[in-house]
Every structure is written in structure tokens, then in C-alpha cells.
Amino acid sequence: MNEPVLYEFDGGVATITLNRPETRNALTEMEVVDALVASLERAQADLSVRAIVLTGAGPAFSSGGNIKHMRDEVGTFGGNPAQIRENYRRGIQRIPRAFHELDVPCIAAVNGPAHGAGCDLALMCDIRIAAQSALFAESFAKVGIIPGDGGAWLLPRVIGLSRAAEMIFTGTPIDAQCAFEWGLVSRVVPDAQLLPAAQELAQRIASNPPNVLRMSKRLIREGQRMDLPSLLELSAAFQGIAHRTADHREAIAATFEKRAPNYTGE
Template sequence: MSDAVLYEQDDSVVTLTLNRPATRNALTELEVVDALVAALERAQADSGVRAIVLTGAGPAFSSGGNIKHMRDDVGTFAGSSAHIRENYRSGIQRIPKAFHELDVPCIAAVNGPAHGAGCDLTLMCDIRIAAASAVFAESFAKVGIIPGDGGAWLLPRVIGLSRASEMIFTGTPIDAQRAHEWGLVSRVVPDEELMDAALSLARAIASNPPGVLRMSKRLIREGQRMDLPSLLELSAAFQGIAHRTADHREALAATFQKRPPIFTGD
């Protein structure tokens, strides 16, 4: 198994760590793509996983594309325009697709610079917590390319069209405080407190019924493309499932008995 992405599980919380600090956790190498997609699929298939924290090894969260490979026309960036198109489709674009199929709540613990596809990777997560030293940039224009991994779809949905356009058109980085003001991250914490904050939030999420968490996340995702009547129909169907779970009965019993619930996923 590749060590490009570390998979660590503590009870029902999984920590995924991008583990290529020498390239500032660049995402465009196929080994990294394969490892990250495999880790997401592993978590999705494990009903015992209730929350994920994604972070980067070393001082950066992710530099996005490997600009040395761009310069040398190798890897993802090798070949004709047609080849590069297919390299993107069979390579880095598999990451947003894997996140789209992920029903487990995911927190990005952004420990440093998140540039280009690295910034977009944070957007694929449901919640973002930034270290004070984190920097975000849709830096594609600075190297003469466009967001190739879904950033033009993701970013406007998180911070709005005007601010997303500003980030994409200028490529200018924003610091963690500006990211918080714009709604790109939900909180900023001192660097040394980042993982504690992210794991504490993950544990709070994981204290709830796993089936409810996964159905709730799917409702949020589907709600981005459905009209309200369609979402209400899906909500009613999911609610019918939720009301007949053992976890729902346990939640009610724990409430009336004034004790912590014990959820099994049943």
C-alpha cells in the first residue's frame, strides 16, 4: 500500500494525511491520486467510520499541481492537448468525484498554504478549519492555466460568485483571517491547536448516529442541485428510514433517561 496518504483510525474518526512534504503535498502525481481515492473509498465502505479529518504533512496543506512537472512536460502534463485532457480525466479529476460519492462528513484541517488544486481540495471537504498560518490561493492563472479539478464549480458555492471570481481571475492569495471573513473556513485557530480543534469537532460529529450522518450529508449534497419539492421527497424517504432504526430508539431512550446514547449504526 502506498504511503502517499496516511490512513489512521481512532475509534470512529479517520485522519488522512497527505504525505508528500518534499513536493509540498502536490496532488497531480498518479500515486497520490490513487492513494487518496483509495482512502476515501475505504472510509466510505467502512460503516464504522463517522468522520474524517484531512490534513497535510510538513508545512503545507497542498501545493496543488507539481509545477516542476509542468515545466518539464511530464506526468499529468505530458503529451498533446488531447493527452493532457485524458490525463486530467483519469487522474486528478477522480478526486472530486470520489469526494462527491463520500457520505462520511469530512473536515479539512488546513495546516499551511493551500494553492491551486490544494485550495480546491479543501473545498471538497464539508468543513474547513484553518491554522493561523494557512494561505489560500486559486493560483492557476499565475501559471497560465485554468482550474482543472472542479474549482470553478466548488468555489462560488462556498464564497459566492463575486469573491470566487476575484480569487480565480487574480490568483492572489488570501490569508486565514480573510478566508474566515469570506466564509471559506469556519474558524481559524493557532497553528499548534489545529489538529486538536479538528479532531474535537470530528469526535463531536462522530457522537451522532452514523446512518443519520451519512443521510444528512447526502441531503446537503443533493440539495445543491435539486429543487425544493424534490429535496423534500428525498428527505421524507430518508426520514422514513431514520425513524425505524435502532439508533433513533436509542436516542429517544437516552434523552428520556438523561444519559449519553450509545449508537451502533443499526
């Protein structure tokens, strides 16, 4: 069987690819969870990684839960209610926790259907670009379950409460254009241009100082739960660090010398 997740690194950008097209990149097998979490932790630990592109192999981004396993009540879906609770906590819920600890800017390149936990996976990323063939569905109700991996927290923060409720309560998919209009994705591109567009954006992000990128992302994340005075205090502390980096001095020098900066992460 192929590797569940592929990890490639080039020019400051890590490309993480869900690599189980035979299951439409389902997320609930433990080996997929382990591999995806390990890839995120690898990127977090490597200070040369300045941006991440996350995508799926084959025609789907991710189908979310493995519906065959649901039918057979195995894997994540095996055992009594208490055991299923633990399966979720020790399994797929490790993915949103890993994303929450990730300071590297992350782009979801949604190459096809993103259903259930697959939709939530896209929401865990900072930026979402959709191929024209992409579909997004909070499809849990259609299989008689609830969002179990954080979708009820993520989706309202991205598209607002009313539209999130519509998606969750109906389970009806929305296409890429609707996702764009609702603010779920920042742009829609032809299928063949998806990865080039995501990589180009990732490279533009990666051209900036890596420590500034990570601190900026942390400010955005913390700002979702802090009041303004608390965020201002954290911003001041981060700014004190940023002002005394070699990359800050390089940025100022490059501006005055009218040349491209060369950032080292120092």
C-alpha cells in the same frame, strides 16, 4: 519514498494525511491520486467511520499541481492537448468525483498553504478549519492554466460568485483571517491547536448516529442541485429509514433516561 497518503482510524474518526512534504503535498502524481481516492473509498465502505479529518504533512496543506512537472511537461502535463485532457480525467479529477460520492462528513484541517488544486481540495470537504499560517489561492492563472479539478464549480458555492471570480482571475492568495471573513473556513486557530481542534470537532460529529450523518450529508449535497419539492421527497424517504433504526430508538430512550446514548449504526 514515503507512503503518499496516511490513513489512521480511532474512535469513529479516520484521519487522512497527505504525506509528500517534499513536494508540498502536490496532488498531480498518479500514486497520490490513487492513494487519496483509495482512502476515501475505504472510509466510505467502512460504516464504523463517522467522520474524517484531512490534513497535510509538513508546512503545507497542498501545493496543488507539481510545477516541476509542468515545466518538464511530464506526468499529468505530458502529451498533446487530447492526452492532457485524458490525464486530467483519469488522474486528478478522480479526487472530486470520489469526494462527491463520499457520504462521511469530512473536515479539512488546513495546516499551511493550500494553492491551486490544494485550495480546491479543501473546498471538497464539508468543513474547513484553518491554522493561522494557512493561505488559500486559486493560483492557476499565475501558471497560465485554468482550474482543472472543479474549482470553478466549488469556489462560487462556498464564497459567492464575486469573491470566487476575484480569487480565480487574480490568483492572489488570501490569508486565514480573510478566508474566515469570506466564509471559506468556519474558524481559524493557532497552528499548534489545529489538529486538536479538528479532532475535537470530528469527535463531536462522530458522537451522532452514523447512518443519520451519512444521510444528512447526502441531503446537503443533493440539495445543491435539486428544487425544494424534490429535496422534500428525498428527505421524507430518508426520514422513513431513520425513524425505524435502532439508533433512533436509542436516542429517544437516552433522552428520557437522561444518559449518554450508545449508537451502533443499526
